[in-house]
Amino acid sequence: MNRESLHRRTLVALTLVLALVAGACSGDDETVEGTDVEETGTTTGPSDTDTDTDTDGDGTDGTEPEAIVPGTTVRLITHDSFSVSDGLFDNLTLETGIEVEVVNGGDAGELVARAILTAGEPEADVLFGIDNTFLQRGLDAGLFEPYESPGLDSVPDELELDPEHRVTPIDLGDVCVNYWRDELDDPPTDLDDLTDPALASRFVTQDPETSSPGFAFLLATIATYGEDGWEDYWRQLRDGGVTVTAGWNDAYYGEFIAGGGDKALVTSYGSSPVAEVLFATEAVDTPPTGVIADRLHPPDRVRRRAQRDQRPRGGGEGDRLHAVGDLPGGHPAEHVRGSGQRERGPAGPLRGARGHSGEPPHPQPCRDRGQPQRLDGAVGRDRAALTPAPVRARLGGGSWSSVAVRTAQAIVPTLFLVVLVAWPLVAVMERSLADVGPGDIGQVLTRGSVRSVLFFTLWQAGLSAGLTLAAGLPIAHVVARYRFRGKTALRAFVIVPFVLPTVVVAAAIDAVFDELSSQLGLTVDRTLWAVLSAHVFFNVAVVVRVVGGYWSSVDRRQVEVAATLGASPVRAWLTVTLRQLLPVLAGSYLLVFLFSFTSFGVIRVLGGLRRATVETEIYRYAIARQEFDVAAVLAALQIVVVSVLAVSSARFQRRHATVQRGSARPVPIDTAARRVHVASVIGLAVVLLGTPVVVLVEQSLRVGSGYGFAHYRALVDRVSLLPISAGEALANSILFAVLAAVVATGVGVCAALVIERGGPLGRWLEAISLLPLGVSAVTLGFGYLVGLTIFDLRRSIWLIPAAHAVIGLPFVLASLVPALRSIDPRVREAAAILGASPAVVRRTVDWPLVRRAVAIGAGFAAAVSLGEFGATSFLARGEDSFTAPLAVFRLLSNPGEQLRGQAMALSVVIGILVAGLAAAIEVRRGEGVTLL
Amino acid sequence: MTALEVDRVTVRYGATLALDRFSLHVGSGEIMAVVGPSGSGKSTLLRAVAGLEPLAAGRVLLAGRDLAGVATHRRGLGLMFQDHGLFAHLDVADNIAYGLRTAGVAPQIRRARVADLLDLVGLEGFEERSTEQLSGGEAQRVALARALAPEPGLLMLDEPLGSLDRALRDQLTGELRRLLTNLGQTAIHVTHDQAEAFAVADRVTVVDDGRPVAVGRPAELWADPGSRFVAEFLGHRNIWSVAVDGDGSLRWADQPIGRLPAGHPALAGGAGRRLMVLPATGLEPASGVEPASEPERCSLPVEVTEVVFRQGIHEVTARAGPGTVHVSTTDRLEVGQRLSLAVDVESLRSLSD
Structure with missing residues (x-):
């Protein structure tokens, strides 16, 4: 099969879609059309490529061409594996x-x-790519309007899933059990064979509730063994030692041999073997994998009417899940459909099992560790901080202009937060909870499972934040206190983990833990420690930079006074230094806590099937089960928890704000004890932060059986699965990062001034500015889609940097507010007496004292943006808004060593870029300019 | 008895020598002022004694005990900084009690002691004030009370009054001396202000460039500064290049100004030209207008160019033949007035340049 034929199929698919468009538009304006899948050709083999050619012709202008006026723009919403050849739309x-x-x-x-x-205010005119497992939901929600495509003639009747023609079948693909050819001489041929412990123990499949292929496989077992027999079948699988992961990626790249695991059988797609050939790093004639051809029957019947099903196809695959299909061909290259890809991030990955048909039974996971699934949330974690309060500063009396300035300072951040946080949240909550009464809410909250999820979420976040402080403080101390060569590099390096895609890092950490447990025979609770380690790894930068920046400004003479008063160094540290650091420690603890609290990718990848947090549950209910009301209740719960924390942290910080006088210059490392101390701390930092990075770099350089830069070179070329090349995506990311940093800093400075001044508005701003960190990205992402319909804001690509700025804002505040509060009011007073107006005081007194804090905050905002995945995945629309983390994610969600290598390489490039940026800022700032 | 002995201590900051083989003795109960221009090493001396700066060479002994290897918090010292360095997170009582707490003093005793100390520094009832509510002078007193609380073997004051206004400073200077003297507290008081040093200290050490250049009781040091640097630093303004004849007669430029009595220390070097200093009180308006003819009682004709009245004294600047002279007198003089000044040649002292 070659790319040519793939493209042809794509074309076909599209044409079908267009036919739909025509129908939709003529019908009525507000509605989305959907379609789905099914298509005849099915098999992946090259043979079927042309089946559709005929459709091609008819689709285009089908029935009601007059409905579409030339010049009209038709919006097509589809899943993220949709990809068409260049020029196709132009020709159209x-x-x-x-x-x-x-x-x-x-x-x-x-x-x-x-x-x-978004029903009622759809994002597009046509929806392309709903498969039969999700179809019923769409139909029940009334998403689509009937339209009978003239192309239906060529579609077998049994593939027409909706007699009312609200959707039009376009393609059919299969989910198959793939096997590694070299490992199995005698591959299984049907489901029964898989229960043989020799095979079951080498078989990995996915959780039906979180993974489409996993769900397809489950349906196949139900179809085969009946409503009465499938549970027994799964019991046998479990007893035989089957492994279940959360997502396709963890199964394929984590457990299956293709990714370095030891499983020889995996639930994947019929097109996977083809992808292995297309995306192999070294040309191969035959794929290393094959699919087992079984005639399983499609589960279709399980799903209500959608039933039609599939046929055995000839090629050989097997299990077809029927209808899959989304898009373009099911094929190989894109590996088909939606397949694997989904997962996203933090917020949202998605995937999904859908539920219907009852709840998909949850096979007992047999193993609890998940591997990397992709996901990531990667990147997106970030969040913010907070800060406190005010204390002084009243300068400048109430002249009209100062009142105007203050008002503007208050309005800018308020408006920003209302539009980008409060309003979207309210909108999505309102919609999700429309039919829910207080009783229902109570019922959700009193479920034991919800309570235990909340409990786990809280304690793992608390522990993660505590460990992060413990690991970060010694590093922050060394960086703040001493002068040594390599300090700039260390500071720059520390921030790298913060921006690496979660999926990628989680996979690396998982690999490290694998290594540790096999070498050292660790018997600890691995999933828990892996999750905690990942949180520490990602967030240590927050502690080192935010706390370190403040620490270097703490007046060391007070420590000396304490020493002369008889306090030992430890006691002086506890009673003086620590005390002065309290506000900023509390702020960073909260930041890290919130990050861990809403952690998505890490939990999904490393937490195994049993570890769920509120965030992953929101995702599961919203995306996999589409029980929006339950998801909304959980999201509200999250908001309540975050609000309580934010308010109490702010109060704590206000109460403990201290004024600094004096400066502390870094001291040289001039004694043996200091050398040992500094060296051991740096060693700790390097091991802690460097190990996963080394693993990642190694993977990015691995080409076939050797090493090289092939994956890096490939980044400039566009892979067909990405709308643009990885390099271009990186350029978009940089643009967004710069904008996000500028916006977050501008809004943050205004907000910090308001917060520092105190008062109800300041306290309110302080609390609400933290929300984006503590709110599930799924919730916020949906909030944007539902809430920001005015002026069509949700479609603007500028919403992406704005959303990133919202997430970056807490970092700016975490760094800036304590710094502002620590300015000795007498210095300002002195300036005022010398004739400086409030504005001049700000510029000449405050600014020099806090610019370092501003730089740190801006740097984080840029870093947050560079790594953000969750919100971006909801907002990205096309070439102009496709970012590097999205590219990493998409590359990772598809089979093919080459794609995986490129994902790793791109992650490394993101890391290098950020480290370089951080180093440049450091160097420019220079040691000498360190103020405060 | 020597409370503190600093023995040839050297401290380096990178390539610069902050203290160069610095030696100093402070007797028990003595108040030693250390004065010198900025950057002369005064503060470094305190930090070295406190153990906050490593010594490149030399020893520090407190009550005869070598402090090498003794951590700051075990040295039993008190230190008070210019801007007081109060702990902003603690109230007044907790600030003062800090050192008592580290010493493990029981709470009741602590409370009583804090009250006594506040009483001592004139701040009765300030226990629960926050440090932000204190005025500059009050903050200094609290800092002093805090430093005194653990009864340190040596109290070190680093520009303790530097940030206060003059009147308050003068007032506190007196109080400080009284208080330290009454307590019998050994102290080193570092300042750049010689007036403050003279007012507070039993003895004064003048420091320049990391070395002590003069040590003495305030009156002795004032009367005989020894070097031009010290004389100028202490505020002497009549520094003349004087020719001494074999018989002890003195000429400033070509103007005879008197004759030294036999045995005057300035004669020790024999005849020749040398630098001499005369306190401003060593000149006074002479009764006659004509220059006296007898060499022992010369007078110097001058014209008054400036008069400043300060605390009952007229500080007069006048132009004389050889240059400018400065006179302190209770007489009322007018600008432009011509008169003769009698020179108290016995007050003249030689200076090294």
Whole structure:
């Protein structure tokens, strides 16, 4: 099979879609159309490529061409594996005058979830790619309008899932059990074979509730063994030692041999072997994997009417899940459909099992560790901080202009937070909870499972934050206190983990833990420690930079006074230094806590199937089960918890704010004891932060059986699965990062001044500015889609840097507010007496004293933006808004060593970029300019 | 008895020598002022004694005990900084009690002691004030009370009054001396202000460039500064280059100004030209207008160019033949007035340049 044929299929698919468009538009304006999948050709083999060619012709202008006026733009929402060849849409525009704008709807589950939530104000005119497992939900939600495509003639009747023609079948693909050829001479041929312990123990499949192929596999077992027999089948699988992961990625790249694991059988797609050939790093004639051809019957019946099903196809695959299909061909290269990809991030990954048909049974996980699934949330974690209060500063009396300035200072951040945080949250909550009464809410909250999830979420976050402080403080101390060569590099390096895609890092940490347990025979609770380690790894930068920046400004003479008063160094540290650091410690603790509290990717990848947090539950309910009300109750719970924490932390910080006088210059490392101390701390930092990075770099350089830079070179070329090349995505990311940093800093400075001044508005701002960190990205992402319909804000690509700035804002405040509060009011007073107006005082007194804090905050805002995944995945629309983390994620969600290598390489490039940026800022600032 | 002995201590900051083989003795109960211009090493001396700066060479002994290897918090010292360094997170009582707490003093005793100390520094009832509510002078007193609380073997004051206004400073200077003297507290008082040093200290050490250049009781040091640097630093303004004849007669430029009595220390070097200092009180308006003819009682004709009235004294600047002279007198003089000044040649002292 070659790319040519793939493209042809894509074309076919599209044409079908267009036919739909025509129907939709003529019908009525507000609605989304959906379609799905199914298509005849099915098999992956090259043979079927042309099956559809005929469709091609008819689709285009089908029935009601007059409905579309040339010049009209048709918006098409689809899942993130949708990809068409260059020029295809251009040709269409030439032929018909219609412009097509593609909206990326996330993975298959998310696509449907967002369509349901935005029903009434759809994001697009046509929805492409709903498969039969999700179809019923869409139909029940009334998303689609009937349209009978003339192309239906070529579609077998049994594939027409909806008799009312609200959706049009376009493609069919299969989910198959893949096996590694070299490992199994005698591959299984049907489901029964898999229960043989020799095979079951080498078989990895996915949780039906979180993974589409996993769900397909489950349906296949139900179809085969019946409502009465499938549970027994799963019991046998479990007894035989089957492994279940949360997502496709963890199964394929974590457990299966393709990714270095030891499982020889995996639930994946019929097209996977083809992808292994297409994306191999070294050319191969035959794929290393094969699919077992079984005639399983499609589970379809399970799903209500959608049943039609599939046929055995000839090629050989097997299990077909029926209808899958989304898009373009099911094929190989894109590896098909929505397949794997989904997962996203922090917020949202999605995937999905859908539920219907009852709840998908939850096979008992047999193993509890998940591997990397992709996911990531990677990146997106970030969040913010907080800060406290005010204390002094009243300068400048109430002249009209100062009142105006203050008002503006208050309005800017307020408006920003209301539009980008409060309003979207209210909108999505309102919609999700429309039919829910207080009793229902109570019922959700009193579920034991919810309580235990909340409990785990809180304690793991508390522990993660505590460990992060413990690991970060010694490093922050060394950086703040001593002068040594390599300090700039250390400071720059520390921030790298913060921006690395979660998926990638989680995979690296998992690898490290594998190594540790096999070498040292660790018997600890691995999933827990892996999760905690990952949180520490990601967040140590927050402690080192935020606390370190403040620490270097703490007046060391007070410590000396304490020493002359008889306090030992430890006692002086506890009673003086620590006390002065309290506000900033509390702020960073809260930041890290919130990050860990809403951690998504790390939990999904490393937490195994049993570790769930409120965040992952929100995702599961919203995307996989589409029980938006339950998800909304959980999201509200999250907001309540975060608000309580933010308010109490702010109060604590205000109460403990101290004024600094004096400066502390870094001291040289001039004694043996100091050398040992500094060296051991740096050693700790390097081991802690460097190990996963080394693993990552190693993987990015691994090409086939050797090493090289092939994956890096490949970054400049566009892979067909990405709308643009990885390099271009990186350029977008940089642009967004710069904008986000500028906006976050500008808004943050205004907000910090208001907060520092105190008063109810300051306290309110302080609390609400933390919300974006503590709110699930899924919630916020849906909030944008539902709430920001005015002026079509949700479609603006500038919403992306704005959303990033919202997440970066807490960092700016965490760094800036304590610094502002620590300015000795007498210095300002002195300046005022010398004739400086309040504005001049700000510029000449405050600014020099806090610019370092501002730089640190801005740096974090940029870093947050560079790594952000969750919100971006909801907002990215096309080439202009496709970012590097999205590219990493998409590359990782597909089979093929080459793609995985490129994902690793791109992650390394992001890391290098950030480290370089941080180093540049450090150097420019220089030691000498260190103020405060 | 020597409470503190600093023995040839050297402290380096990188390539610069902050203290160069510095030696100093402070007797028990003595108040030693250390004065010198900024950057002369005064503060470094305190930090070295406190153990806050490592010694490149030399020893520090407190009550005869070598402090090498003794950590700051075990040295039993008190230190008070210019801007007081009060702990902003603690109230007044807790600030003062800090050192008592580290010493493990029981709470009741602590409370009583804090009250006594506040009483001592004139701040009765300030226990629960926050440090932000204190005025500059009050903060200094609290800092002093805090430093005194553990009854340190040596109290070190680093520009303790530097940030206060003059009137308050003068007032506190007196109080400080009284208080330290009454307590019998051994102290080193570092300042750049010679007036403050003279007012507080039993003895004064003048420091320049990391070395002590003069040590003495305030009156002795004032009367005989020994070097031009010290004389100028202490505020002497009549520094003349005087020719001494074999018989002891003195000429400033070509103007005879008197004759030294036999045995005057300035004669020790024999005839020749040398630098001499005369306190401003060593000149006074002479009764006659004509220059006296007898060499022992010369007078110097001058014209008054400036008069400043300060605390009952007229500080007069006048132009004389050889240059400018400065006179302190209770007489009332007018600018432009011409008169003769009698020179108290016995007050003249030689200076090294």
